[in-house]
Amino acid sequence: MTMATSGLDPAAIELLSGTLREVFADQAGQQDPEAALHELGWDDVVSTDPAVAIDLLFSEHGRALAASRLLDTVVLEALAPALPDPAAKRAVLYCSPRIALTLGPSDEIGELVAIDGAGTVRLLPTDSITLEPVRGFDDAARWFRAGNLPATGEVPVGDAGGRAVAAARRALCAEILGACTAALELATAHTSARVQYGRPLASFQAVRHRLAESYVAIEGARATLQLAWTDGSNSAALLSKLRAGRAQAEVMRHVVQVFGAMGLTREHDVHRYVTRTAALDQLLGSHTDLAEEMGAALLEGTAHTPAITL
Numbered sequence: 001m002t003m004a005t006s007g008l009d010p011a012a013i014e015l016l017s018g019t020l021r022e023v024f025a026d027q028a029g030q031q032d033p034e035a036a037l038h039e040l041g042w043d044d045v046v047s048t049d050p051a052v053a054i055d056l057l058f059s060e061h062g063r064a065l066a067a068s069r070l071l072d073t074v075v076l077e078a079l080a081p082a083l084p085d086p087a088a089k090r091a092v093l094y095c096s097p098r099i100a101l102t103l104g105p106s107d108e109i110g111e112l113v114a115i116d117g118a119g120t121v122r123l124l125p126t127d128s129i130t131l132e133p134v135r136g137f138d139d140a141a142r143w144f145r146a147g148n149l150p151a152t153g154e155v156p157v158g159d160a161g162g163r164a165v166a167a168a169r170r171a172l173c174a175e176i177l178g179a180c181t182a183a184l185e186l187a188t189a190h191t192s193a194r195v196q197y198g199r200p201l202a203s204f205q206a207v208r209h210r211l212a213e214s215y216v217a218i219e220g221a222r223a224t225l226q227l228a229w230t231d232g233s234n235s236a237a238l239l240s241k242l243r244a245g246r247a248q249a250e251v252m253r254h255v256v257q258v259f260g261a262m263g264l265t266r267e268h269d270v271h272r273y274v275t276r277t278a279a280l281d282q283l284l285g286s287h288t289d290l291a292e293e294m295g296a297a298l299l300e301g302t303a304h305t306p307a308i309t310l
Contacts, residue, residue, distance in 0.1 A: 007049035017056055024064035033068055051229040058171045062178030065276050067142050069103050074171050075115060078164035082157035093146055094283050100146040106131055117285045119161025122153040138275040166237035168284055173225045173244040176280050177218055180251045183273035184214050187255045210254035221247040235303060238290055245287025248277035
């Protein structure tokens with residue numbers, strides 16, 4: 001992953017990517033890798049080049065199928081200037097019309113910052129909300145579904161709400177694409193090693209086409225993410241999240257197909273990428289919801305179309 005105006009040279013980016021991969025491998029099974037990132041001096045990397053740092057961090061987070069509250073950190077940093085008592089212990093509640101989710105339990109959390117795709121923010125005391133583990137889709141995620149949400153607590157945050165949503169969507173886009181890339185690598189290795197009718201599966205045209213289409217979907221979404229960083233607008237971030245969601249749907253469909261029956265069971269780790277990327281797609285707007293939102297804005301003449309330089 002590179003950015004045209006990166007403050008980090010390619011060698012540094014490659015080194016950081018490998019280091020992050022080791023961090024998430026060492027943190028497997030633990031909730032928060034923040035202590036390891038602090039020891040790494042990650043704040044200095046972010047200050048040098050925020051776009052590259054966030055992209056690298058969440059790409060490797062997705063590749064490792066890590067479970068943490070790093071996304072909360074992105075949201076809370078964007079909201080910090082607009083929230084009272086910035087030192088309060090908080091976590092984020094990601095709200096949609098169908099469900100509200102946290103990325104971990106509420107232990108030692110005083111307030112939940114509820115935010116939706118429109119950037120509306122509410123501060124909710126944790127003792128007023130019921131959290132139940134989300135079961136059946138991704139055992140490693142440790143997400144919680146919130147119930148009994150009060151209708152009160154809205155906080156005027158101005159433009160900070162939209163900036164927080166945009167920042168989170170860019171991070172989610174990177175995380176989804178990191179997981180998609182890892183799944184495609186698994187599929188490529190599987191089809192290269194698996195032999196059928198005396199030939200590797202990867203030599204069959206139908207299989208090659210599925211792998212190629214997956215690669216194109218990932219790279220197309222990655223280009224949109226780079227545009228979102230360059231443009232900086234909320235709508236560009238929305239578009240990048242939309243494209244990442246569409247990419248994961250296409251990539252995982254192809255990956256499951258080339259794995260055959262193995263891709264439909266827990267015999268192989270590929271199912272973990274399928275479930276995780278589908279779940280990430282739902283945070284702050286699924287690709288179908290965002291497509292509808294963008295279409296409505298275009299029809300109303302209120303959409304901002306990012307400038308694309310060819």
